[in-house]
Amino acid sequence: MDDFFETIGEFSYLGILFLLIALNTAPLLMPPTWIVLSSFYLLDPNLDPIILALIGATGATIGRFILKQITGMFRRFVGKDQKSNLDAIGDYLNKKRYGYTIASFLFAATPLPSNMLFVAYGLMRAKSIGLYIGFWCGRAISYYIMILFSNIALTPFLQMFEERYIGILLADAVGVGVVILFASINWQILITQRKLKFVRPKLWRF
Template sequence: MLIGVNTAPILMPPSWIVLTSFYLLDPSLNVLFLAMVGASGATLGRFFLKKISGLFRNFVGEEQKTNLDIIGDYLNRKKYGYVIASFLFGATPLPSNMLFIAYGLMRAKSISIYAGFWFGRTISYVIMIYFGDAVLRPFFEIFEDRLTGILLIDGAGIGAIILFASINWTVLITQKKIKFVKPKIWRI
C-alpha cells in the first residue's frame, strides 16, 4: 500500500498519516519497526516515481533541461550532495513527490538519493508515529474534509515543482543570485 501511495505523484494521503493510523489502531506495534517498514515502502515508491518522471523529460523545454542538468551536475560534484538533499527532505513530513519528480527529470542516478531519503524518512516517521495522536487529530480538525487537505498539499507540491523548474540554476550556483525562466508549460 505504501509503495502505491508513494508512486502516485498527486492525490494521495501522506504516508505518515497511514503509518500513524496503523499505530493508533494497534499501539502494541513497534514504532521503530513500523517506521522502517514505512520508510522502505516510501523509498521504493519514490524510486518508481523517479523512474516514471524521467519518461516525461522530453516534454520539458530545452532551457529547463539545461537548468535541471546544471543542478544535477552541481549535486554530483558535491561529495554528499544527493544524500544530504534527500535526507533533509526525507526528515520533514512535507510531501517528497516534488523532489523525486525533479530527480527523475534531472535523470539523477546516485544511490545516495535513496539512502539519504530512507534514513530521513525513518527518523521523521518515528517522530510522527510517536507523537501521532497529538499531530494527527489537529491535522484532521483543520481539514475536516480530508480531500480538501490532500488537494491543498498536492497543489503546493505542484507549485513547488514549477518553482524548482523555473529557477535558473546556472545563475544561482555561479552568481548566488535568484533568476527565473519561464517553464515550457507557460508558453502554451
C-alpha cells in the first residue's frame, strides 16, 4: 500500500485529484476521502494542507457528480410511491432559494460518507448547481480541518484497510439502510401535514 501511495504521489496534486475522482465515483466499499488526503499529507508533509483540501473537495465533487448521473439512470426501477416521495422532497428543496446548497453544505461539513447522499440526489434527479457548490465548500472546510489534525486523529490508512475493513462495510450498510428509509418516508405528508408516515418499503420494481 505504501508503494501505491508513493506511485500516486509522484504525480503530485494531479495524481491525487484523479485518484479521488475515481474513489468518489464508486457507490460502495471506498475509504473516506479525508483519510486518503490525511494519509498523503502524513507521507509527504511538504504538501500544502490548503491546496490538498481544495484538491480533495474538487475530486470529491467531480466524482460525486458522476455517481449522481449514473444513479439517475436507475430511477426507472424505483417504485411509483418512492418516485412520488423523492419528487416531493425535491420540489420542496427547489422552492427554497438555497435549499440544496444549505443541505449539501451542512452534510459535507462533517466527515460523514457522502456516497449515499448523492445516490439519493440521483434518484431524485436533483439538478440544482447549488448542491455542488454547497458540497464543495463544506468538503473543503472539513478536509482542511481533518488534514491539520491528521497526526492526532488519523489511524494510518494501511492499518485501517487491513484491520478495520469491517468499519467500511458497516458504514456502507448503514448508508444503504438510510437511503431505503429516506425513500420510504411519505415526504408529501411530512412536508404538508408535519406527520411522519411511511410508504411500502419497496425500492425497486422487480
